[in-house]
Amino acid sequence: MTIEEVSKKYNLTQDTIRYYEKIGLIPEVPRTKSGIRDFDETSCRWIEFIKCMRSAGMSIEVLIEYVTLFKKGRETVDARKNLLVEQRQKLLEKQEEIKATIERLDYKINLYTEIVQGKRKDFLEDINEQP
Amino acid sequence: MTIEEVSKKYNLTQDTIRYYEKIGLIPEVPRTKSGIRDFDETSCRWIEFIKCMRSAGMSIEVLIEYVTLFKKGRETVDARKNLLVEQRQKLLEKQEEIKATIERLDYKINLYTEIVQGKRKDFLEDINEQP
């Protein structure tokens, strides 16, 4: 698979994919004899995996650490597991923050709706408005 | 309230608070006659609100837009509501991405646990390991 195909398949720019390989965020991609990247199944899986983790906000630094451990083979299974457990915890916390913010937005949106509908005349005075 | 107190109360650096005011992310904070910030109830509410929104990942750009609308008074209620609805939608999407990633991590963590426990001998061959 060429970089163009992979780029379209995963909706990442070619620059981003090359950058990810350069910094070790994905293992080295196989090349043709003339030096052109030829993505195989494994490379694609890595890209998909990294894309998923990045989309949730996991940092590149942590992911490079994971890939580095992975490349060292089975003696790092435990370390890798710990890393993932730690990151999972962070995502849970983030999820909570987002949940709380959505609830807050719901409250405010509801208030604004009532104001628009003409109920809540009290809030039509600027002086009573709160952030 | 001094900036130091506010900084401690909301766990933001003084620099960050001054920066937020400078770029219009919070409305201007009242000052003493000698020009020192003297945070009142309203200023604090703004800081708390912005901190909450930022912690969920809302962009500074969007929040400045909200504050700008807010300052224009009640004729912007509708626009403000739309802005919040839009951002709520984005947070929902983010929540979904995080949820999917957590599930994926759960799967991998479980797999690693089994490998560590000596079940899953198949995965102890490097060759079979997948990202």
Next chain:
DNA sequence: TATTGGCTTAGAGCTAACTCTAGGTGATAA
């Protein structure tokens, strides 16, 4: 054979969101 087009690299440039620095002011304690 010449040119096109997609690939390559190294490295510079960019954006968001802070964070730090330098130099200055004003209230208070010694």
Next chain:
DNA sequence: TTATCACCTAGAGTTAGCTCTAAGCCAATA
């Protein structure tokens, strides 16, 4: 009254994560 200390500003610097540029290589087509 001098020194300290928290505050102030403008503006430079930093970090993460890309994104772009320039210059060059190679395979396929005119």
